[in-house]
Amino acid sequence: MTLFLALRNLFRNKRRTMLTLTAITTGIMALVLFDGFVRYTLWGLQESTIRNGLGHLQLATAEEYFTTGNFDPFSYLFTDPEEITKKLKVLPEVREVIPQVTFSATLAGAEKSGIVMVQAVPAELSHSLLSFRNIIDGRDFTAADRYRVILARGVAEKIGARVGDTLTMMAVTRNGGLNAADLEVIGIASLGLRELDNIQVYLDLPTAMDFLDITSVPLLIAVLEKTEYTGEVQRAITQRFKPQLDQALVVKAWEELADYYRQVQEFYRSLLRIVRFIIMLVVIFTIVNTMTMAVLERTREIGTLRAIGTQKTGIIGLFLAEGFWIGFFGGVSGILMGLAGASFINTVLGGIYIPPPPGMAEGYQAFFEPAFATVWQNLLLATAVSVLASIYPALKGVKMKIAEALRYL
Amino acid sequence: MILVTLQDVYKDYIMAKTRVPVLKGVNLQLAAGEMACLMGPSGSGKTTVLNIIGGIDFADRGRVSVYNQDLQAMGDKQLSAFRNKTLGFIFQYFNLIPVLTAFENIEYPLVLQRVGKKERRRRVEAMLEAVGLSAVKNHRPDELSGGQRQRVAIGRALITRPKLVIADEPTGNLDHRTGKAIMELMKEMNEKEKTTFIFATHDPMVSSYTRRVLHLLDGAIVKEEKA
Numbered sequence: 001m002t003l004f005l006a007l008r009n010l011f012r013n014k015r016r017t018m019l020t021l022t023a024i025t026t027g028i029m030a031l032v033l034f035d036g037f038v039r040y041t042l043w044g045l046q047e048s049t050i051r052n053g054l055g056h057l058q059l060a061t062a063e064e065y066f067t068t069g070n071f072d073p074f075s076y077l078f079t080d081p082e083e084i085t086k087k088l089k090v091l092p093e094v095r096e097v098i099p100q101v102t103f104s105a106t107l108a109g110a111e112k113s114g115i116v117m118v119q120a121v122p123a124e125l126s127h128s129l130l131s132f133r134n135i136i137d138g139r140d141f142t143a144a145d146r147y148r149v150i151l152a153r154g155v156a157e158k159i160g161a162r163v164g165d166t167l168t169m170m171a172v173t174r175n176g177g178l179n180a181a182d183l184e185v186i187g188i189a190s191l192g193l194r195e196l197d198n199i200q201v202y203l204d205l206p207t208a209m210d211f212l213d214i215t216s217v218p219l220l221i222a223v224l225e226k227t228e229y230t231g232e233v234q235r236a237i238t239q240r241f242k243p244q245l246d247q248a249l250v251v252k253a254w255e256e257l258a259d260y261y262r263q264v265q266e267f268y269r270s271l272l273r274i275v276r277f278i279i280m281l282v283v284i285f286t287i288v289n290t291m292t293m294a295v296l297e298r299t300r301e302i303g304t305l306r307a308i309g310t311q312k313t314g315i316i317g318l319f320l321a322e323g324f325w326i327g328f329f330g331g332v333s334g335i336l337m338g339l340a341g342a343s344f345i346n347t348v349l350g351g352i353y354i355p356p357p358p359g360m361a362e363g364y365q366a367f368f369e370p371a372f373a374t375v376w377q378n379l380l381l382a383t384a385v386s387v388l389a390s391i392y393p394a395l396k397g398v399k400m401k402i403a404e405a406l407r408y409l
Numbered sequence: 410m411i412l413v414t415l416q417d418v419y420k421d422y423i424m425a426k427t428r429v430p431v432l433k434g435v436n437l438q439l440a441a442g443e444m445a446c447l448m449g450p451s452g453s454g455k456t457t458v459l460n461i462i463g464g465i466d467f468a469d470r471g472r473v474s475v476y477n478q479d480l481q482a483m484g485d486k487q488l489s490a491f492r493n494k495t496l497g498f499i500f501q502y503f504n505l506i507p508v509l510t511a512f513e514n515i516e517y518p519l520v521l522q523r524v525g526k527k528e529r530r531r532r533v534e535a536m537l538e539a540v541g542l543s544a545v546k547n548h549r550p551d552e553l554s555g556g557q558r559q560r561v562a563i564g565r566a567l568i569t570r571p572k573l574v575i576a577d578e579p580t581g582n583l584d585h586r587t588g589k590a591i592m593e594l595m596k597e598m599n600e601k602e603k604t605t606f607i608f609a610t611h612d613p614m615v616s617s618y619t620r621r622v623l624h625l626l627d628g629a630i631v632k633e634e635k636a
Contacts, residue, residue, distance in 0.1 A: 001520045005506070005508065005509070008508035008509070009508055011508075012507070012508060300502075300504065301504070301506060303465075303504075304498075304500070304504040304505075304506070305506070306465070307463065307492060307498050307504075308492065308493060308518050309490065309492045309493020309518060309521045309522075310493075310521060311485060311486055311489040311490075312485050312489075314489075314521075402460075402465035403456075403457075403460045403465050403466035406465070406500070
């Protein structure tokens with residue numbers, strides 16, 4: 001009866017109810033859209049991070065490799081990388097296992113030089129790992145390429161190098177000596193992330209191993225069929241394969257290694273929390289205002305209900321139920337509007353162009369992909385906040401003395 | 410059987426920080442099945458006496474007993490249940506719930522008592538028949554005339570078969586003919602169901618239906634007439 005009575009009361013002052021519903025609907029719609037935008041943006045950043053050379057899982061021989069390995073890859077070479085590769089490839093979730101050497105080097109052009117980070121993988125597997133790398137000038141590696149280099153755009157600009165130029169690379173080899181080699185620039189790539197664009201260069205793996213005088217690699221990268229499999233495969237490697245190996249093995253998931261991604265993720269989550277907080281404040285004030293007006297208008301009615309035997313808790317329940325309905329209807333219509341808005345932006349407008357965010361080299365076309373779980377969270381939030389916001393007016397309603405309430409005109 | 414006892418009841422109101430005495434030692438006893446009436450000018454304390462008997466206001470001093478219950482000692486839960494089960498209220502402005510139909514308004518006290526749906530329907534239909542509103546049972550209060558609204562209020566007051574019905578100016582907002590019809594209805598209920606009624610009114614027509622008239626003046630019963 002309480003819910004039923006509350007539902008009818010909702011439509012007594014249609015204009016006020018509509019205004020309240022509009023406020024909640026707008027707030028929840030904004031939340032759904034913003035949530036969809038953040039979700040898509042983080043997904044895009046996640047995939048570009050993974051497919052710009054990080055992979056889903058990285059396997060090394062020691063924890064320290066992940067902090068000092070780029071400067072001293074020689075201390076962490078696998079004794080038998082093939083054994084691990086074979087074992088991993090048995091898992092259906094694993095698409096590719098890619099051996100990799102990463103080291104720092106000095107790259108000198110005709111007039112300028114700079115410190116770079118060299119990433120070397122087999123040319124035939126590079127596509128799996130570097131699918132987000134966009135060659136903007138020149139070409140990608142072929143299996144036959146040796147002593148050739150692809151530069152990230154920022155590096156090319158810094159050194160003043162162009163496709164066809166010959167650069168000199170200098171780095172410390174396994175024996176501690178300094179080695180130098182001439183490399184022909186065959187391509188210039190854009191990586192999307194400014195921090196990578198300014199430092200990254202690519203070699204084919206045989207050239208890097210020959211240059212560094214090594215016969216094994218310090219790092220294996222697993223590229224999975226789907227990013228969602230990361231945790232599952234990491235557990236399988238740690239629990240099933242690791243005990244069977246004669247060599248040490250440390251497995252890191254991409255998220256542990258992607259500092260920039262984590263910062264951006266935290267930034268957006270904080271932003272979402274702030275937006276959610278502001279919207280909920282607006283909802284609270286709207287509901288408190290609506291309910292306070294309702295209590296005032298229905299003072300005599302509250303007195304009557306109390307006189308005929310409704311307990312104080314019954315009156316409180318009635319106003320909380322009204323808050324529930326307003327929050328629920330506002331939440332549902334906000335979600336529907338939000339989903340319709342997202343669909344309109346994605347399909348009719350083809351997304352919205354977002355200029356390069358801080359740390360990114362390029363802008364992107366943003367789509368709105370609200371998650372099912374967060375959509376329901378927003379409904380729950382709108383309903384819960386509306387109910388909570390109704391408590392104060394409801395308490396005000398039952399504080400009145402019945403005899404006074406009955407006299408109220 | 411004595412249903413209501415008011416013994417040396419005093420009540421003050423605070424108005425603009427000034428204490429205004431409203432009841433100054435009211436003594437009253439009401440027997441079961443009686444139909445009594447409080448008469449007096451505005452501000453004489455009629456409504457306050459009814460409110461105190463109805464447990465919706467409290468005396469500052471004195472003893473209030475209704476159906477052998479000390480209302481002053483009850484908590485909200487107990488008092489609400491008491492009002493719902495033992496008392497019925499009829500107001501000058503009808504005080505119906507505007508979003509509920511005539512049927513639902515009459516049904517509401519039974520919902521509070523958690524009476525089953527079938528039983529509720531049966532009793533409400535019978536009450537609608539008794540107050541002559543079966544044809545408009547699905548109408549909301551704003552679709553009913555003043556007389557019909559007061560009939561709904563009577564139905565609501567009587568649906569729980571209360572021991573005592575408290576009616577404050579029940580005809581105050583009705584024309585003379587409709588007022589008479591309403592009083593006839595209440596008299597019929599009093600005779601048929603032996604329900605006790607106490608009225609507060611200015612209207613001699615109302616008092617003509619009762620066997621006992623108590624005159625209040627400045628917060629005290631100054632005269633009593635018995636038919």
